Amino acid sequence: MDKEKKPLKDVSYAVFGCGHKDWVQTFHRIPKLVDTTLEQLGAERLAEPGLTDASTGEVFTNFETWEDDVLWPALTSKYKTTSSADDSKTKGVDVTISNPRTSALRQDVREATVVKTATLTKGGDPRSIKKHIEIKLPEGMAYTAGDYLAVLPINPKESVHRAMRQFHLARDAHLSISTDGPTSLPTDTSVPAHDLLSSYVELSQPVTKRNLVTLAEYAKDEETKALLNRLAGDAYAEEVSTKRVSVLDILERHPTVDLPIGVFLSMLPPMRVRQYSISSSPMAHASNVTLTFSVLNEPSLSGQGPYIGVASSYLDSLAEGDSLHVAIRPSHAAFSLPSDTEHTPLICVAAGTGLAPFRGFIQERAAMLAAGRTLAPALLFFGCRSPDHDDLYRDELDEWEARGAVSVRRAFSREPDGSEGCKHVQDRMWRDRGELVELWKQGAKAYVCGSRGVAESAKETIIKIKVEMEKAKGEQPETAETETDSEKVKEWFESLRNIRYVTDVFD
The missing domain is CATH 3.40.50.360 (Flavodoxin domain)
Structure with missing residues (x-):
C-alpha cells in the first residue's frame, strides 16, 4: 500500500x-x-x-x-x-420477566463430543485433583502438538444459584431483554434466567472500579456508598482485584445496594472461552484431542465461599457423549516441536498440569520413532507432589521412555527421597545439569510450561548453570556479587527467548 x-x-x-x-x-x-x-x-x-x-x-x-x-x-x-x-447513573438494559422458553448460543466455536474422561490423581487433597478428557473434534478442525483448545464453558451451578437467589428469580423464570445500545445478551426474545446466567455472562469476573461507582449509586445508606467509593479508589488493587471480588460478592456483602437486574447484567462481561494446552498429538489420533487440567475448587480470597474455576468445573462435569463448544487456537510460533527433530535435542520443564503440551510432544516423538525415524534426545524435568498421588501419565511416560522418545527426571516435593533428594523441578535441573549442558551444546531447544513460579525458578537455574560454565572457562570473575547478578549472562538469557528458550506461563 x-x-x-x-x-x-x-x-x-x-x-x-x-x-x-x-x-x-x-x-x-x-x-x-x-x-x-x-x-x-x-x-x-x-x-x-x-x-x-x-x-x-x-x-x-x-x-x-x-x-x-x-x-x-x-x-x-x-x-x-x-x-x-x-451519565450520573448507569441505566443498564431494560428487563421484563416472562414464561416462554427459548435459548441461543453465539460464539466462534463449534460443537465437539466427549470421548472419555479420567481422574489422573489418586487420593490426597481433593483440591489438587487432576483430570484427563478426550474430545472428538468437529470435522475439518485440525491442530498441531503444542496448540491450545479454546473451550466455551458455563458458569458453576453454585454461582448461578447465588445470582438467582440474589434477584429472587424462580427456577423457571424467563428474562426478555431490550436495549438501544450494543450488548452480547440475547435481545427481544424470552430466555430462561438460568440459561442466561449460566451461559452468557461472567459471574466470577472481578468487579471493576466503574462497577463499584455504579454500585455506590444504588446503595441506600451513606456508609455503604462511602465504602464502595473507597474500594473504587486506592483500595482497589489490594482489597478487590487481588482478592478477585465479584459484583455478586459485593451484592451479598452489602444488602443495602438495591441493584436492578438489568444494571447487574450490563456490568458483566460476556462469557469468554478459556484456553487449555492440548496434551496430545495428531499423529496419535488426528480427529481427537486430550486436555490435562486441574479442578479448581478452593477457599476464595474474598472470604465468601469457595472459589470455583469456571472452565475446570465445567470440564469436570462432562461425561462420555456430552457435547461442548470448542475452537483450536495456535500456540506461539516458537512453542512447537523443532522442524529438525533428528538433530535438535529437547529440554522440557514442567510441574503439575504444565506437563500437558509435553505429553503431546513426546506422544508425537513416539509416533515418529514407530515410523522408523531417528530423533535427537529429549529430556523432561517434571515436578509433582508424590509418586503415589500426582505422577501424571506415569505408565505412558515409562513406555515412551523405554522406546527412546524421552528421558524423564522427576522431583517429588512431598517425597524427595524418591527423586534423588530433589523437592522441586529446578532442584532436579541443577542436580542433572551435566546432561542438560551436554544437550545444550548439541543445539537443544528448551521449553518451560507451568506457573509463573516454575518459569522464574527455571530461568534462575538456567542462569545459575550458565554462570558456573563461564566460571569454569575463566570468563566470570569469582568475586561477582551474586551468581545471578551477571549482566552479561542475563543478556545472554534474554537473547534466547522465543528462539532456544520458550515459555508458556499460566497463573
Whole structure:
C-alpha cells in the first residue's frame, strides 16, 4: 500500500492494546504497530493509545480507566457531544420477566463430543485433583502438538444459584431483554434466567472500579456508598482485584445496594472461552484431542465461599457423549516441536498440569520413532507432589521412555527421597545439569510450561548453570556479587527467548 497517497486520510481511530509482560520481545508491539501504521497511512489519531498488561489481571479496569480518562474526553472534544462516562447513573438494559422458553448460543466455536474422561490423581487433597478428557473434534478442525483448545464453558451451578437467589428469580423464570445500545445478551426474545446466567455472562469476573461507582449509586445508606467509593479508589488493587471480588460478592456483602437486574447484567462481561494446552498429538489420533487440567475448587480470597474455576468445573462435569463448544487456537510460533527433530535435542520443564503440551510432544516423538525415524534426545524435568498421588501419565511416560522418545527426571516435593533428594523441578535441573549442558551444546531447544513460579525458578537455574560454565572457562570473575547478578549472562538469557528458550506461563 502506498503510504504517500494517505489512503486513510478520512479515517479516525483510537487504539487500546493488551499484551503480556512475559513476552518481553513482543510486549505491546502489535498495538503500537497498528497505531503508527494507521497514522502513516493518513488516519487521524483521536486519542493517545492505551496499553495494559494481561499478567496483572486488571485488563477490564485498565480499559475502563483509559475509556473514561482518555477516549471519551477526546471524542467529546472532537465531535462536540456529551460523554456517556458523564451519565450520573448507569441505566443498564431494560428487563421484563416472562414464561416462554427459548435459548441461543453465539460464539466462534463449534460443537465437539466427549470421548472419555479420567481422574489422573489418586487420593490426597481433593483440591489438587487432576483430570484427563478426550474430545472428538468437529470435522475439518485440525491442530498441531503444542496448540491450545479454546473451550466455551458455563458458569458453576453454585454461582448461578447465588445470582438467582440474589434477584429472587424462580427456577423457571424467563428474562426478555431490550436495549438501544450494543450488548452480547440475547435481545427481544424470552430466555430462561438460568440459561442466561449460566451461559452468557461472567459471574466470577472481578468487579471493576466503574462497577463499584455504579454500585455506590444504588446503595441506600451513606456508609455503604462511602465504602464502595473507597474500594473504587486506592483500595482497589489490594482489597478487590487481588482478592478477585465479584459484583455478586459485593451484592451479598452489602444488602443495602438495591441493584436492578438489568444494571447487574450490563456490568458483566460476556462469557469468554478459556484456553487449555492440548496434551496430545495428531499423529496419535488426528480427529481427537486430550486436555490435562486441574479442578479448581478452593477457599476464595474474598472470604465468601469457595472459589470455583469456571472452565475446570465445567470440564469436570462432562461425561462420555456430552457435547461442548470448542475452537483450536495456535500456540506461539516458537512453542512447537523443532522442524529438525533428528538433530535438535529437547529440554522440557514442567510441574503439575504444565506437563500437558509435553505429553503431546513426546506422544508425537513416539509416533515418529514407530515410523522408523531417528530423533535427537529429549529430556523432561517434571515436578509433582508424590509418586503415589500426582505422577501424571506415569505408565505412558515409562513406555515412551523405554522406546527412546524421552528421558524423564522427576522431583517429588512431598517425597524427595524418591527423586534423588530433589523437592522441586529446578532442584532436579541443577542436580542433572551435566546432561542438560551436554544437550545444550548439541543445539537443544528448551521449553518451560507451568506457573509463573516454575518459569522464574527455571530461568534462575538456567542462569545459575550458565554462570558456573563461564566460571569454569575463566570468563566470570569469582568475586561477582551474586551468581545471578551477571549482566552479561542475563543478556545472554534474554537473547534466547522465543528462539532456544520458550515459555508458556499460566497463573
